[in-house]
Amino acid sequence: MKKVLTFLLAVLGLNTACSQNFDNYDVKAFAELTADPDVVILDVRKADEFAEGHIAGAILIDQFQSDFAEQVKAKLPKDKVIAIYCRSGRRSANAAGKLADIGYKCVNLKGGILAWKEAGMPVTADTYEVDMFKTRSGKTVTFHALTHASIRIQYDGKEIEIDPVTKLGNKTIDYAAMPKADYLFVTHEHGDHFSQDAIKILTDGKTRFITNQRCAEMYGSGEVMKNGDKLQLADDFTVEAVPAYNYSEGRTQFHPKGRDNGYILTVDGLRIYIAGDTEDIPELSAVKDIDIAFLPCNQPYTMTPGQLVRAAGIIKPKVLFPYHYGQTDLNSIPSLLRNDGIDVRIRHYE
Known part of the structure; x- marks a missing residue:
């Protein structure tokens, strides 16, 4: 009976092979595909599997989570190819089918990461979290939470680095494995923001290194911006x-007024505020129309949680990433800002 049913399905064109709505690629083809920075790599395994080793740049969304589809819709753009993998290719095939059903163009890695490793392809154990946003004209801006105050941004084929450091505590960032920066911004001279080694690794002849006066002097080059300056890049x-x-008594020696920078990046209408090391200073009232804000919360050097909440209330960003937080407890911040309509996202930068 089973053979007869299989034969009838095949004759009618209803077998699963004919109805498959995504592509399967072998390791070589998958590697060539994912070399394109516009392709989104999706790992659908569990967090512990991801932590043991994954393809560099992959976004983790566990396909067994009940809100898998909601996470996909929130994080993944529909105008990009989604390259999906799991351990052996079974979970990712299931996920690829689900995503294709809701309008995504998907490619599944045959054999999963087991086949990838067997072919000698590289994996990484980095734990960078990734967020994606759309610009005014529909282009994608991707944020990688590297560590502490170090952020990697990708936009329209361009690489943007914020305060890159090669090593902080026990965490090392392999910038040599990343593309050279088109734009590199440094806020100030402290070692958790300014690393000459990282700058050397990330820069080449096309890189625009933008910083304050002090860091330009220390590094020996760089485009200097002062508070209030604006550049069309x-x-x-x-x-x-x-x-x-x-400004608080006993803290002014950490970041004196007029020396350091925060930056507002505007990319195709999307306004991104990277505060650097600051408190909830009066000048925040001039920081307006912000879509995405990165605010520090690392007392006594930057803001207390209460100051961060006040700062967010002044700026009113659509999305807030507390960063540079060290051991500061951030648990109260989302609830304190719930009535402000601010989407608070806490990422593991440390």
């Missing part, structure tokens, strides 16, 4: 340097 990309400093 491309037709759809501007940067503004804004104040970042301490």
Whole structure:
């Protein structure tokens, strides 16, 4: 009976092979595909499997989570190819089918990461979390939470690095494995923001290294921006340097007024505020129309949780990433800002 049913399904064109709505690639083809920075790599395994080793740049969304589809819709753009893998290819095939059903173009890695490793392809154990946003014209901006104050941003084929450091505590960032930066911004001279080694690794002849006066002097080169300066970097990309400093008694020596920068990046209408090391200073009232804000919360050097909540209430970003937080407890922040309509996302930068 089973053979007869299989034969009838095949005759009618209803067998599973004919109805498959995604592509299967072998390791070689998958590697060539994922070399394209516009392709989104999706790992659908569990977090512990991901931590043991994954393909560099992959976004983790566990397909067994009850809100898998909701996470996919929130994180993955529909105008990009989604390259999916799991351990052996079974879970990822299931996920690829689900995503294709809701309008995504998907490619599944045959044999999964087991086949990838067997072919001698590289894996990494980095734990960078990734967030994606759309610009005014529908382009994708991707944020990688590297560590502490170090952020990697990808936009329209461009690489943007914020305060890159090669090593912080027990964590090392392999910048040699990343593309050279088109734009590299440093807020100030402290070692958790300014690393000459990282700058050397990330820069080449096309890189624009933008920083404050002090860091340019220490490194021996760089485009200097002072508080209040604005640069047009491309037709759809501007940067503004804004104040970042301490005002509380006993803290002003950490970040004196007028020395350091925060930056507002505007990419195709999407406004991104990277505060650097600052407290909830009066100048925040001039920081307006922010889509995405990175605010530090690392007392006594930057803000307390209460100061961060006040700062967010002034700026009113659509999405807030507390960063640079060290051992500070951030648990109260989402609930304190719930009535402000701010989407608070806490990422593991440390």
